[in-house]
Amino acid sequence: MIEYTGYIKKIRFYSESSNYIVALIEVEQEDKLITMNGYMNNFNDYDKYLFIGDYEIHPKYGKQFKLNEYRIVLAKESDEIVKYLSSPLFKGIGKKLAQQIVDSLGEDCLSKIKADKHSLDFVIGMTEKRRDTIYDTLTNSDYDQEVMQFFMGHGISLKNLGLIQGFYQEKTLDVLQNNPYQLIEDIDGIGFKTADDLALKIGGSLDNPNRIKAAIVYCIKQYGFNTGSTYCLIDEIVNMFSKIIYNIDESVFYDYLEELIDEELVIKEDERYYYHEMYEAERNIAKYLKARINRPEELFDENEVNRLLKNYEKKQGITYALKQKEALNYFLKSSVMILTGGPGTGKTTIVQALLKIYSTLYPEDRIGLVAPTGRAAKRLTELTGISACTIHRLLKWDLHSNTFAMNKNNPLDIDVLIIDEFSMVDCLLLSKLFEAGRKINKILFIGDYHQLPSVAPGNVLQDLMEAGVKTIELDEIFRQAKDSGIIQLAHHIISNEIEDMEIFNQFRDINFFSCINYDVIKNVKTIVKKALDEGYDANDIQVLVPMYQGIAGIDALNDALQDIFNPKDEFIESYKIGRIEYRVGDKILQLKNRPDDDVFNGDIGILVEICKKDNFEYLQDTLIVDFDGNLVEYTSQNFNTITHAYCMSIHKSQGNEFKIVIMAVLTDYYIMLRRNLLYTAITRAKQSLFILGNYNAFMQGLNNYQDSRRKTTLKTRFESDEELNVYDFME
Numbered sequence: 001m002i003e004y005t006g007y008i009k010k011i012r013f014y015s016e017s018s019n020y021i022v023a024l025i026e027v028e029q030e031d032k033l034i035t036m037n038g039y040m041n042n043f044n045d046y047d048k049y050l051f052i053g054d055y056e057i058h059p060k061y062g063k064q065f066k067l068n069e070y071r072i073v074l075a076k077e078s079d080e081i082v083k084y085l086s087s088p089l090f091k092g093i094g095k096k097l098a099q100q101i102v103d104s105l106g107e108d109c110l111s112k113i114k115a116d117k118h119s120l121d122f123v124i125g126m127t128e129k130r131r132d133t134i135y136d137t138l139t140n141s142d143y144d145q146e147v148m149q150f151f152m153g154h155g156i157s158l159k160n161l162g163l164i165q166g167f168y169q170e171k172t173l174d175v176l177q178n179n180p181y182q183l184i185e186d187i188d189g190i191g192f193k194t195a196d197d198l199a200l201k202i203g204g205s206l207d208n209p210n211r212i213k214a215a216i217v218y219c220i221k222q223y224g225f226n227t228g229s230t231y232c233l234i235d236e237i238v239n240m241f242s243k244i245i246y247n248i249d250e251s252v253f254y255d256y257l258e259e260l261i262d263e264e265l266v267i268k269e270d271e272r273y274y275y276h277e278m279y280e281a282e283r284n285i286a287k288y289l290k291a292r293i294n295r296p297e298e299l300f301d302e303n304e305v306n307r308l309l310k311n312y313e314k315k316q317g318i319t320y321a322l323k324q325k326e327a328l329n330y331f332l333k334s335s336v337m338i339l340t341g342g343p344g345t346g347k348t349t350i351v352q353a354l355l356k357i358y359s360t361l362y363p364e365d366r367i368g369l370v371a372p373t374g375r376a377a378k379r380l381t382e383l384t385g386i387s388a389c390t391i392h393r394l395l396k397w398d399l400h401s402n403t404f405a406m407n408k409n410n411p412l413d414i415d416v417l418i419i420d421e422f423s424m425v426d427c428l429l430l431s432k433l434f435e436a437g438r439k440i441n442k443i444l445f446i447g448d449y450h451q452l453p454s455v456a457p458g459n460v461l462q463d464l465m466e467a468g469v470k471t472i473e474l475d476e477i478f479r480q481a482k483d484s485g486i487i488q489l490a491h492h493i494i495s496n497e498i499e500d501m502e503i504f505n506q507f508r509d510i511n512f513f514s515c516i517n518y519d520v521i522k523n524v525k526t527i528v529k530k531a532l533d534e535g536y537d538a539n540d541i542q543v544l545v546p547m548y549q550g551i552a553g554i555d556a557l558n559d560a561l562q563d564i565f566n567p568k569d570e571f572i573e574s575y576k577i578g579r580i581e582y583r584v585g586d587k588i589l590q591l592k593n594r595p596d597d598d599v600f601n602g603d604i605g606i607l608v609e610i611c612k613k614d615n616f617e618y619l620q621d622t623l624i625v626d627f628d629g630n631l632v633e634y635t636s637q638n639f640n641t642i643t644h645a646y647c648m649s650i651h652k653s654q655g656n657e658f659k660i661v662i663m664a665v666l667t668d669y670y671i672m673l674r675r676n677l678l679y680t681a682i683t684r685a686k687q688s689l690f691i692l693g694n695y696n697a698f699m700q701g702l703n704n705y706q707d708s709r710r711k712t713t714l715k716t717r718f719e720s721d722e723e724l725n726v727y728d729f730m731e
């Protein structure tokens with residue numbers, strides 16, 4: 001092994017996602033620059049490094065120094081130290097102060113500071129803040145080094161290092177050494193396979209109890225996420241388990257499952273197995289709502305309400321339908337209700353009136369308005385004139401710790417809660433909302449149960465309706481809405497009235513083009529070009545398909561559409577992440593919730609800037625995306641949370657609306673085609689709908705709704721006589 005000490009001079013290549021670097025280094029031991037390749041994390045050109053490695057002959061590039069291990073070494077020479085301390089690594093420290101430090105403390109100043117930060121106290125120009133910055137930067141970098149050594153020493157890829165250290169901080173090594181399987185629980189994006197690889201590399205054994213137990217829990221949870229069910233049966237666990245753990249005796253599996261049940265991490269009820277959180281979530285929801293449903297009705301001044309209603313009717317220039325009035329009355333007198341109905345049945349219209357009337361009657365009451373996605377919350381704000389937010393935001397969710405600051409001990413200070421797009425809300429999130437909601441007196445759920453259920457487990461809206469939560473279903477399509485073929489089509493789907501293709505000829509705003517999968521891209525491009533010519537833009541036009549792969553999948557369509565919406569141009573900056581080339585001006589889809597930055601799964605933005613690492617303002621390559629005025633930065637740590645949005649999955653489009661929707665329905669997507677999926681896609685369109693593909697596939701999808709029920713037990717919880725601990729849930 002050869003050891004060199006020196007600096008990184010020039011970076012020839014660097015992959016943010018894998019931390020692979022090819023660089024020229026300047027070292028004390030040689031008088032020429034050396035080409036080095038290997039893996040480095042968080043490097044910079046101010047730190048002095050010890051590079052350990054050997055020469056190898058690269059088949060294409062010739063002789064290169066292959067880095068095996070590296071660590072930061074403290075600069076020893078006075079001018080090196082000044083350069084280092086005044087580098088951007090130490091924010092707010094200039095050359096002058098750096099020189100003062102060396103002059104006062106000598107050339108071993110860095111070790112002195114690390115041993116005692118107060119050694120800086122007597123340096124001229126030092127403040128408490130600067131002192132702490134210097135000390136923290138020096139000691140954090142020590143710990144970073146140690147963690148990196150640990151990764152490299154065990155041959156673990158540095159790929160997930162940022163993610164892991166970001167979460168555990170100074171506890172990283174503790175967790176890695178004691179129970180790496182904890183990563184699955186704590187870090188979004190690390191599954192059993194990654195944690196297991198890591199555990200085995202650091203010497204974990206194949207029959208380690210933590211390993212087997214983590215695998216069982218993982219199977220139960222994963223089954224829930226794959227199917228949307230809140231529990232699973234034993235065969236389903238065994239089936240998944242046998243695919244990830246081999247050579248384990250069946251009796252061992254059952255012993256550990258039993259242990260997990262004893263520890264109450266897994267709950268067994270009759271033949272059903274639940275991950276404990278899911279079990280508790282269902283129970284919480286039922287308990288919370290039961291405590292409210294059984295409350296006596298509230299009295300209100302009916303004459304005053306009628307007077308206000310008449311005024312409001314006048315203002316809106318309409319007469320409310322009987323069911324709309326019923327919804328208003330029920331909302332005023334009861335604690336919990338569901339308002340449902342297909343598109344154009346006047347849900348928004350009556351909610352607008354209901355909010356106005358309620359706040360006139362009870363001006364003191366605080367109303368919380370929420371929706372599951374950022375876009376849906378924004379639309380709700382626009383429609384009601386009252387500021388709405390996402391549920392995650394209301395609960396002050398913290399991404400890193402995956403905890404909610406608003407909770408049982410720190411409840412929400414609101415009296416009335418209104419949740420829109422409720423079909424998208426899953427079991428766990430609703431339970432968290434209720435945990436923080438003991439001061440809430442009145443809840444209104446608004447949603448269309450014909451739409452897709454939540455991505456995460458649960459079938460909450462339908463379950464609550466079936467459990468007997470008072471539901472008002474609006475079913476009259478109003479005149480304005482009747483002009484829309486899209487709304488009519490949606491209602492024909494609800495009432496099972498589509499028998500043949502004829503329906504598509506009746507409406508001007510719906511077009512069905514029969515074509516095979518190979519022609520989808522060509523046809524989509526033709527429609528998009530025409531819409532652009534007519535003055536629509538990328539925000540107005542949305543292509544929706546259910547699958548990522550294939551010749552008419554999301555990936556292929558996004559590539560083709562990027563060339564139309566934002567073609568390659570030597571003057572437009574671009575940046576490659578994996579197989580995707582991003583260009584300034586691209587339409588971007590957010591794939592994960594990031595509450596700190598107020599951007600949520602399903603939000604759509606525009607890529608406005610690509611900033612290459614300059615070691616000064618940008619310590620890493622950074623993409624900046626504009627979400628309706630909210631500028632959000634992305635670096636290699638979260639590049640995987642965005643993708644192109646020209647085409648997106650129907651699931652991701654939930655809660656969004658677009659002027660023009662182009663959807664493909666092909667036999668290729670056979671397993672995905674279900675009525676609620678097609679219905680959700682169709683109802684995203686506000687002005688024009690284009691369906692491309694195969695008519696039989698479309699019809700098959702519409703008829704596919706019987707078997708799609710998720711396995712849940714929320715409804716059963718309402719039937720149980722479990723004693724209510726009312727104080728848990730009410731003030």
Ligand SMILES: Nc1ncnc2c1ncn2[C@@H]1O[C@H](COP(=O)(O)OP(=O)(O)OP(=O)(O)O)[C@@H](O)[C@H]1O
Pocket residue numbers: 318319320321324341342343344345346347348349350478479480481
């Ligand atoms: N009582 C009524 N009389 C006449 N028109 C009405 C009445 N209620 C609602 N409308 C009109 O019907 C149309 C659809 O109403 P609204 O937007 O409230 O429906 P929605 O159920 O919220 O639809 P979506 O689910 O698509 O948002 C609107 O143009 C609205 O003005």
